[in-house]
Amino acid sequence: MLSPKSKPSYGVIVVPDRITKKDYDTVVIGGGPAGLAAALKAREKGLETLVVETRDRLGGIPLQCIHPGFGIHYFKEDMTGPEFVYRFIDKLLSTDIDYTVKSYVNMAEYVSPMEKKLEIITPYGTEIVRTKTIIYAAGARERTRYEIGITGPNPAGIMTAGEAQTLMDMYGVMPGKKILIVGSGDVGLIMARRFVLEGAEVVGVVEILPYPSGLIRNVQQCLKDYGIPLLLSHMVISVKQRNGRVSSAVVVKVDENFKPIQGTENEIECDTIVIAAGLKPRTKLLESLGAQIDPRTKGPVVNEYFETTIPGVFAAGNALIINDYVDYAVEQGELAALAATKYVDEKGIRIKKPVKIVLGRNMRLIVPQMLTLTSDALFYGRVARPEDNVWLSFKEIGFKIPQLKVLPSIMIRQKIRLDKLRMLETDTLTVEVIPRD
Amino acid sequence: MTRQVKKIICIVCPRGCEITVELEDGKIKSIKGYSCPLGKQYAEKEVVNPERILMSIVECVGGDLPVVSVKTAKPIPLSRMIEASKALADIAVKAPVEIGDKIFENLLGLGVDVIATRPCHEQRG
Numbered sequence: 001m002l003s004p005k006s007k008p009s010y011g012v013i014v015v016p017d018r019i020t021k022k023d024y025d026t027v028v029i030g031g032g033p034a035g036l037a038a039a040l041k042a043r044e045k046g047l048e049t050l051v052v053e054t055r056d057r058l059g060g061i062p063l064q065c066i067h068p069g070f071g072i073h074y075f076k077e078d079m080t081g082p083e084f085v086y087r088f089i090d091k092l093l094s095t096d097i098d099y100t101v102k103s104y105v106n107m108a109e110y111v112s113p114m115e116k117k118l119e120i121i122t123p124y125g126t127e128i129v130r131t132k133t134i135i136y137a138a139g140a141r142e143r144t145r146y147e148i149g150i151t152g153p154n155p156a157g158i159m160t161a162g163e164a165q166t167l168m169d170m171y172g173v174m175p176g177k178k179i180l181i182v183g184s185g186d187v188g189l190i191m192a193r194r195f196v197l198e199g200a201e202v203v204g205v206v207e208i209l210p211y212p213s214g215l216i217r218n219v220q221q222c223l224k225d226y227g228i229p230l231l232l233s234h235m236v237i238s239v240k241q242r243n244g245r246v247s248s249a250v251v252v253k254v255d256e257n258f259k260p261i262q263g264t265e266n267e268i269e270c271d272t273i274v275i276a277a278g279l280k281p282r283t284k285l286l287e288s289l290g291a292q293i294d295p296r297t298k299g300p301v302v303n304e305y306f307e308t309t310i311p312g313v314f315a316a317g318n319a320l321i322i323n324d325y326v327d328y329a330v331e332q333g334e335l336a337a338l339a340a341t342k343y344v345d346e347k348g349i350r351i352k353k354p355v356k357i358v359l360g361r362n363m364r365l366i367v368p369q370m371l372t373l374t375s376d377a378l379f380y381g382r383v384a385r386p387e388d389n390v391w392l393s394f395k396e397i398g399f400k401i402p403q404l405k406v407l408p409s410i411m412i413r414q415k416i417r418l419d420k421l422r423m424l425e426t427d428t429l430t431v432e433v434i435p436r437d
Numbered sequence: 438m439t440r441q442v443k444k445i446i447c448i449v450c451p452r453g454c455e456i457t458v459e460l461e462d463g464k465i466k467s468i469k470g471y472s473c474p475l476g477k478q479y480a481e482k483e484v485v486n487p488e489r490i491l492m493s494i495v496e497c498v499g500g501d502l503p504v505v506s507v508k509t510a511k512p513i514p515l516s517r518m519i520e521a522s523k524a525l526a527d528i529a530v531k532a533p534v535e536i537g538d539k540i541f542e543n544l545l546g547l548g549v550d551v552i553a554t555r556p557c558h559e560q561r562g
Contacts (some may be wrong), residue, residue: 066506066554068490072450080492082506082555083536169494172504197493197522216453220446221489225515325451 018098019122024048024131026340027118029105029285032060033326034317035137036088037333038340042135043097045341050129051092051099052120058092058101059085060139061162062326064169067190069217073327084326108134108289113311113348133312133340136286136300137333140279140318148182148208148277150236157246158239161187161276165194174198176272180249181205182236186214186324188276193222203270204229206236206251208258211386213278213409215324235260239273246271279322289313296365297321304368304377305339305349306332312343321367321380324411328380335378350374355424360395360432362387364408371429373421381412383433395430397423406433438462445483447476456480488512492554493525495540500532500557507540510550521545532559 024047028039031053042049057063062070065081072078075087092099100122107119116134120127142160145151150158157176159167165187167173179195181188184207192202205223210233212219223230233254240248253264281299283291291308292301299320300308307314314336317329343349355371366381383406391400392412399420406412421429441460446453452472458480459466465484471477482488490512494504513521521544530540534557541551 063555066494066508067492068508069448069451078449078490080506080508080554086536086556169506170502170504172494172496194492197491197519199523199526215451216446216455217448217451220453221448225487225489225518 019050019100019120019127019129020098021048021050022128022130024050024098024129025344026050026133026135026337027052027105027116027129027131028135028137030060030137030139030317030319031055031058031099031101032137032139032317032329033062033085033088034139034319034329034333034336035060035135036085036092037330038135038137038316038337039097039099040088040091040095041334041337042340043095045337047133047337047341047344049097050131051097052103052105053099053101054104056102058089058099064162064165065190066169067194070326073325074330081326088330105285108285110289110310110313116312132344133314135333135336135340136308136313136315136319137317137329137336138282138285138319140281140322142187142275143277143280145182145273145275145277148235148275150182150239150273150275152239153241155239155241155244155246157272159272159274161185161191161274164191164272164274168194168198174200175274176200176270178203178270179272179274180236180268180270181274181276183207183276183278184209184212184214184219184230184232185276185278186218187279188274189214189218189222191274191276192228193226196226196228200272202226202228203268204231204251206231206234208233208235208254210256211407211409215409236273237265240267246273249273279318281319281322283319286310286313286315286319294365294367294369296359297367299367301369302367303349303370303372304375305342305372306336306368307339307343307349311348312340314339314343321365323380324409328411328413331378332380353424354427355421356428358428358430360393360430362390362406362433363431366431371421373418373424376415376417377421379412379414379416379431381414381431382408383412384408387433387435389436390433391436393430393432393434394420395432396426397421397429402436403433440466443484445480447471447479449473449475449479458484460484487515489515489518491518491521491544491551493522495525495551496529497534497557498529498531499560500534501560502555502557505530505534505540505553505557506555507551508554509544510552513544513547513549517545517547521547525551530557532557
């Protein structure tokens with residue numbers, strides 16, 4: 001093992017050996033916004049903290065999100081992704097929080113409520129570390145072409161939106177000249193604008209749903225601003241190639257059951273197909289620990305402390321639920337850190353009364369999925385379909401909040417105080433969206 | 438007298454408020470639908486002269502990454518975004534670069550500077 005080097009300015013290139021201990025109060029897995037926020041809060045509360053990051057630097061995905069629109073809620077100013085996340089990185093580097101980059105947790109083992117064992121692969125070899133708690137903030141992965149039914153040959157020029165973003169905005173490599181984007185999620189919309197600004201032609205954005213899945217402001221400032229066509233209720237059915245490179249895509253209109261409508265096929269010439277089909281929480285390590293996964297969120301089942309079904313293992317950020325805003329990831333990181341502090345101090349999270357959250361009318365997914373009834377609860381959810389003038393209702397406690405408009409692309413965030421939750425007489429709480437007459 | 442109603446999607450924050458601006462002879466008569474002062478300001482500007490912050494990348498020589506990300510320090514006219522981005526394609530800076538460093542002065546003569554948004558440190562070892 002090499003001796004710890006002097007602190008480098010940003011933890012890049014020269015990888016410091018900063019795993020200085022064998023025992024931690026919390027190990028934060030993932031050095032993106034949720035992980036950094038969690039580590040800072042945990043250290044502030046006195047926990048011995050280690051951050052493990054796989055990339056060669058701290059910061060996570062915002063490092064490549066060079067567009068503005070970050071930080072309005074959290075810092076009350078408009079920033080780009082790197083500027084936003086460097087606030088956290090700089091703060092973390094001014095503390096004595098241990099961190100290791102180019103490292104990943106290869107194996108996690110639940111030994112006892114107050115002991116988890118982690119095998120961490122680092123550039124300096126394998127480290128075994130014990131910790132009382134884990135905050136899992138490993139983010140999400142992008143859905144691939146195969147998950148949205150684009151099968152067939154695999155010529156050069158097909159990539160995910162995040163890959164295109166890494167290529168272009170981290171490494172300065174242009175992914176193509178004539179680009180078709182599949183999926184109208186935010187990453188796809190944002191990349192459409194970036195491609196146009198860097199001199200490529202974006203021939204269209206194809207979306208299978210009858211409405212865009214990204215934020216409405218991104219439809220405006222990324223597509224409408226540059227006259228990029230948005231093809232709603234359309235899908236790609238095949239990809240053609242020439243000399244090993246994409247040459248065109250065949251696009252077809254779909255009916256309300258997402259079935260292709262015969263005779264509406266249209267061949268669009270392009271050299272690059274960018275898949276922006278949404279994200280899926282990374283859960284492999286949590287699953288290896290035996291944590292229960294919610295088929296709706298695709299992330300772990302958690303209580304109001306964002307504690308998974310494994311005691312002392314918490315989740316935050318896009319590893320917990322796919323968030324709209326980085327602010328939410330940060331918020332979840334901080335809450336998970338406070339929960340980890342409580343866990344360490346009180347040797348566990350006690351359950352007053354186990355409550356199961358039930359999805360009611362027009363609710364597609366929600367976290368937390370269960371409650372201990374010992375704390376306020378912060379709910380994040382999504383509706384199944386767009387609706388106007390409705391109540392967001394927490395049925396069994398008779399708590400309703402009016403909503404002018406609900407959309408699947410806009411996450412619902414609602415805090416419910418403990419005194420309200422304590423009014424619950426059943427062991428289930430139904431969250432539903434109901435019409436407001 | 439000509440009346441005009443413009444609907445605008447606010448881009449200030451992720452909320453995306455739909456703001457309705459009523460114009461009379463090109464003058465703003467009423468603004469509805471915003472939920473913060475920034476949104477109102479945005480709508481006032483948007484109906485007359487839409488402006489955006491430009492984001493791009495600039496080559497960084499000798500850095501730990503080949504490019505540094507940049508933005509205009511102030512919004513620039515939307516109609517000049519692509520031209521402005523092209524102007525940044527041919528320049529290069531030398532590492533190290535810190536967030537906020539001035540990368541380019543007076544872009545397209547608009548009186549707006551371009552600043553770095555991501556550090557680029559010297560490649561070591």
